[in-house]
Amino acid sequence: MVNALSTRRELRSPIRYVDWFLPLVAIGISVLGVLMNYSATWRVLEFEGNDPYQFAKRQTVFVLIGIVAMTVAALVDYRIVRDLAPQLYLIALAMLVGVLFIGKEVGGARAWFQLPGFQLQPSEFGKLASIAALAAFAASRDGGLQLNGLLNSVVLMAVPTLLVLRGGDLGTMLVYIAITMGVLLVAGTKVRHIVVLTLIGVAAITFAFTADDVFGIELLPDRQDERLRAFLDQDSNVTEANYQLEQSQIALGSGGLTGRGYLAGSQTTLNLVPEQETDFIFTAAGEELGFLFGSLPLLAAYFFLIWRILRAAQLAADMFGTLLCVGVLSMLLFQIFQNLGMTMGIMPIAGIPLPFMSHGGSSIITAFVGIGLVLNVRARRFAT
Amino acid sequence: MSDSSTSPDSTNTGLRLAFLGVVVVALFAALFARIWFLQVLATEEFRAKAETNQVRLVVLAPERGRILDRNGVVLADSEFTGVIRVNPSQFGEGDRELVLRELERLTGEPQEVIAERMDDLAAAPFSFRTVAIGIEEPLLELVTERSLPGVEAAWEARRIYPEGSLAAHVVGYIGAQPAGWVDDHPGASYLPNDRIGRAGVEGLFEATLRGTAGTSTVEVDRENNVVRELGETPSRPGDDVVLTIDLELQKAVEFFLDEGLREAQGRSSVDDPRFLYPAYAGVAVVVDVRNGDVLAMASFPTYKPEWLTDGITSAQYKATFNDPQRPGPLNNRAVQGLYAPGSVFKLVTSVAAARAGVITPRGQFVDAGSFTVPVPNGGTFSNAGKVVMGAVDLSTAITRSSDAYFYSAAYSISTLEGQAQWAIQDAAKDFGFGSETGVQLPFERPGTIPDPAVKKAIFEAIPEYQNEDNTIFWVPGDTINMSIGQGFVTATPLQIVNAYAAFANGGTVFQPNIVSQSISREVDTAGDVTREFGPRVSNTIDFSGVPVDVIREGLEGVPLNRISRAFGLVSGTASTAFDGWDHRGWGIVGKTGTSESDGINKVLGRKKEDNAVFVGYAPRDDPRYAVIVVMEESGFGGTAAAPVARKIFEALRTLEQTWEEPEDLPLLAAEPVGANCPELPITVLRDATIDLVVPEGCPFGEPIPVVEPGTADDEGALAPDSPGLLTTIVNRQRPPPSPSTTAKAGERQRW
Incomplete structure (x- = not known):
């Protein structure tokens, strides 16, 4: 009796069901990210008389913090996250409002708290809080989301989404929309509701981009407008965004099958791709390591990551667990697709970091915590 | 799992997750297709674009x-x-x-x-x-x-x-x-x-x-x-x-030094009247004794900086840099020139002798024209010109520059036990000799204050100096030679004038400043002082037990003909040069020196003539300025250098009236000199013909021979070397200096 009980307890122990591949691949990608951060920044740093390792060192610290955060997120039972979801959501909203007033403006977006030594981007952590809140709300509705529940869910997500847009950060806003779409889809929204919602979304985006020309109301910053135009007409030769698109593709294309060699890519070392250590970090890997050693392994690693998260969503013990995984999946999938697509010229430019690779603490830590939550859900699929 | 309605296992959720999986595959397939196109199919085209990238x-x-x-x-x-x-x-x-x-x-x-x-x-x-x-x-x-x-x-x-x-x-x-x-x-x-x-x-x-x-x-x-x-x-x-240079004063100093050198070139040598003095080179430095500011610093022969930056013809180049009658025009002799200080060093010997207790200031000594070292060492040291001066005390020995007095004092010092026998070395170091002054100029040399270790190093480095049995001892003769600033003693003119400035101001040895501050030119901070050099003190000399008033009386007598109660008429060594000077109104305190220099004059092929030195300060009762004039191969200090110094003092007296009192700034500690910088071999340090280059970052040291x-x-x-990646220089509106065309130091461009 005693024996059987203890065996059963052991069988249910979460540690038995940890998906070790998931964190290992994430850490692998982030190590490559540190190397590419160095490659993209050392020359200019050195030329300006700074420590050439400055960015690589910072990124290393971010990755280490991210790994610790991932471990913590995996250890605390995710059902506690469900119970605390309302509080987390309200804290995130408070921060998103606060940043509008006391935030620091970077590149036209007021999305950062300036803290000593680093900047904190509340919209990154807000993504996780919103995922938790939406998943908790949707999971509490029995038998799929009816119209009432759907509308409540949409309002729940609309508040942080609009706050992020108010801060001028269009890219991150799109991530929130992607999260909403993904979670609502799996939460059991009726197909016709999804179709209507999508149509409304498309109309809203079209309106936002054309409002300036048609109605004379400026809804989007010029910069964003310019980026979309540059994307739609890639041969136009006037804007910085267009230049960015072109240089980014030259970097990837000239990398070829085997790459130009680490620290030897001319686009990368000459700093010809703007914002390379952040949004365009993939081009550094693509140019210097090439298709075989850079782009393909990276694509495969990201695909593997996403696939394991999907698997975790399927295996989850309860609906909240499933939706939590789906939220993280939607967030990462959209960011990866949008970011890589942008560097390859199949998506317009929007300032979205590449998870685990782009320089920046908030984004790295958020991605790792997301993985931690997925590990948590999968490992506790038999735990009571 | 009991609650089936929220279970992910319900078919509906499974289906929706499968749909999500399809989306994932589709998106990654799109990315894969695009990257395949960019990196595998179209790579040639993009690589060509990267090569000819029109971005610089x-x-x-x-x-x-x-x-x-x-x-x-x-x-x-x-x-x-x-x-x-x-x-x-x-x-x-x-x-x-x-x-x-x-x-x-x-x-x-x-x-x-x-x-x-x-x-x-x-x-x-x-x-x-x-x-x-x-x-x-x-x-x-x-x-x-x-x-x-x-x-x-x-x-x-x-x-x-x-x-x-x-x-x-x-x-x-x-x-x-x-x-x-x-x-x-x-x-x-x-x-x-x-x-x-x-x-x-x-x-x-x-x-x-x-x-x-x-x-x-x-x-x-x-x-x-x-x-x-x-x-x-x-x-x-x-x-x-x-x-800290005052350009008006600098002009005057350069003019008078040049004039003095040319006058010296017209005088025939005392040693051999068939020859005129060469007087190729000279130094004059003025410092403010109150704060160590260098007010003027002239070194001859000189050059025009634009010759080196714009290029000169080869004829000009030869005339400027290869003329044996203008040796080393690029050298700043004020900090790079190493001279035997000669009699001006007697200030140091006086302080040392008093500290060692081997002299009584008013005690009389009979100068018989020479001093013979007692056995076992033996040897006789003579006055310059073997002049017999008769009875002298410390004051008159300084005024008349009696060598025998100081030989005797130095011998007494050399017979002492323990550290006291190195009293002259200690006093010299107190005055700042033997190490760089720390002025903000490159290539400064420390000079030499000899002791047994230094003597040994010199003898070992220079084979001709060694005797047969290769024994190197410090003998009383070394201390005796040193007492009159000869032998192994070398110093830069700046060190000497700085030592006299310290004596003038009561014992504060400044680290001289030739740069007072740097000022920002950036738009938002224009005019802000980015770095300020206040008066920096490297040492405070302890004059307790030293008869400063007697030494000063001796130095005050140098430009005078003074009637002394004990000695009658005492004629200073610079009294002729300062004849008619307003001694009451703006008295001068100083010392002449006539130092022997080693070696052969390359132009004339004969032994080098003596260097003329005058160093002093003024006004006597409220010392403000110290001046040194050193003229190479120009004869007596009193004849050649003192008249130049007199003109500089005249200029100072006139110009001073337009100047403001210096600010009473707090005294700062001296900056380390030569710290963390490699030491040079003694042969290089002593070789006056090697130019030294000090790179930035080790500003007060690290000399590297160049x-x-x-x-x-x-x-x-x-030669334009490998350009690396950052070679394109464009100055937007103004196109750039292109490699290899700008005139360089020493490049022979013919115009």
Whole structure:
């Protein structure tokens, strides 16, 4: 009796069901990210008389913090996250409002708290809080989301989404929309509701981009407008965004099958791709390591990551667990697709970091915590 | 799992997750297809685009800071000038004649002159050579429009020195980098062809003056014209550096020193009246005894910095740098010249003898013209000219410069036990001898205050000095020689005048300042003082037990004919030179020196004549200025150097009336001198013919021997080396100095 009980307890122990591949691949990608951060920044740093390792060192610290955060997120039972979801959501909203007033403006977006030594981007952590809140709300509705529940869910997500847009950060806003779409889809929204919602979304985006020309109301910053135009007409030769698109593709294309060699890519070392250590970090890997050693392994690693998260969503013990995984999946999938697509010229430019690779603490830590939550859900699929 | 309605296992959720899986696969398939296209199918095209990428990272050269005198008079400035450059290696058939003809028509310079500059043998092969400078903008545009083969017109930053050779050794000059400069200065954004400060304040304050280069990313068309700018980090101008030099005084000092040297060249030698004194070189320095500011510093022979920055003809080059009658014009003898101080060192010996207790200040000593060392060592040391002075005390021994008095005192010191026998060395070090003063000038030498270890090192390094059994002992004769500033004692003129300044102000040895501050020229902080050198104290001399009043009385007597109760008429060694001076109103306190120098005069092929020295301070009752004049191979200090000093004192007395009292700034601790810097072999330190270069970063030390500009090694360093990736230099509106064409130190350009 005693024996059987203890065996059963052991069988249910979460540690038995940890998906070790998931964190290992994430850490692998982030190590490559540190190397590419160095490659993209050392020359200019050195030329300006700074420590050439400055960015690589910072990124290393971010990755280490991210790994610790991932471990913590995996250890605390995710059902506690469900119970605390309302509080987390309200804290995130408070921060998103606060940043509008006391935030620091970077590149036209007021999305950062300036803290000593680093900047904190509340919209990154807000993504996780919103995922938790939406998943908790949707999971509490029995038998799929009816119209009432759907509308409540949409309002729940609309508040942080609009706050992020108010801060001028269009890219991150799109991530929130992607999260909403993904979670609502799996939460059991009726197909016709999804179709209507999508149509409304498309109309809203079209309106936002054309409002300036048609109605004379400026809804989007010029910069964003310019980026979309540059994307739609890639041969136009006037804007910085267009230049960015072109240089980014030259970097990837000239990398070829085997790459130009680490620290030897001319686009990368000459700093010809703007914002390379952040949004365009993939081009550094693509140019210097090439298709075989850079782009393909990276694509495969990201695909593997996403696939394991999907698997975790399927295996989850309860609906909240499933939706939590789906939220993280939607967030990462959209960011990866949008970011890589942008560097390859199949998506317009929007300032979205590449998870685990782009320089920046908030984004790295958020991605790792997301993985931690997925590990948590999968490992506790038999735990009571 | 009991609650089936929320279970993910319900078919519906499974289906929806499967749909999500399809989306994932589709998106990744799209990414894969695109990256396959970019990197595998179209890579050739993109690689070609990367090769011919019409984007250049351009370095924006910073504007170099100015060098100003203490009143703001500009001594070094930068300006842009139009230049025309020609690269003959780009000529096709018949181009040479065309270019020569057209350039003659456009610039008005004769074809032969242009051809000579174009074919400059000293220029790197296949490089552009500058054929005309100072071109006005319209002509510059005309030349550009004409687009002659191998010809370019450009703006070039040029360093100008509006005051010419005035204070040239203090200001310094800029020139090509020594080999390895860029690698040795990572992070300072140097390009291989950037010119750097090579001497003087230009050299030592290179980092301050230079500023920070900016970068600009620009897109260019096929002709390298800038189409648009894609991003810029602007350059930041270098700071202005303000000297403590007063240019009016500097002018006077240089004029009088030059005049004095020429007068000396007209006097026949006392040793051999068939010869005139060579008097090739000299030094004069004025310091403020109250705070250590260097008010004037002249070194002859001198040079014009623009000869080194703009280029000179080979005739000019030879006349300037290879003339044996103008030895070492680039050397700043005030800090690099090592001289036996001679009798002016008796100030130190007096203090040492009093401290050691071997003399009584008013005690009389009979100067019999020489001093014989008792057995076992033996040996006789004579006065200069074997003059017999009779009875002297400390005061009159200084006034009349009795060597025998100090020989005797030095012998007594040498017989003492323990540290007391090194009293002269200790006193010399108290006064700052034997180590760099720490003035903000490069290549400063420490001089030598000998002790057994130094003597041993010198003898071991110089084989001719060694005796047969190769024993090296410190003997009383060494101390005796030292007492009158001969033997192994060497000092720079700045050290000597600084020691007298310390005596004048009551014992404060300053680390002299020749730079008072640096001033920002950046837009938002323009005019802010970025660095200030207050009065820095390196030592305070303890005069307890030293009869300072007797020593001062002796020094006060030097320019006088004084009636003493004990000795009758005491004639100072500089009394003739200061005849008729207003001794009551503005009395002078000083000492003459006539020091023997080793070696052979290369021009005349005979033993070198004595160096003439005068050092002193004034006014007697409220000392403010200390002056030193050193004239190489010019005879007696009282005859050659003292008259020059007199004129400098006159100038000081006049100019002083327009000056303000110096600010009463708090005294600061001395900065470390020569810390963390490698020591040089003693043979190099003692060799007056080797120029030393001190790089930035070890400002008060780290001397590295460097060959004179113009020699083969130096030119090797000028060759345009591998450009690396950051070579394109464009100065947006003003095209850049191109590699290899700017004039370099020692480069023989013929105009």
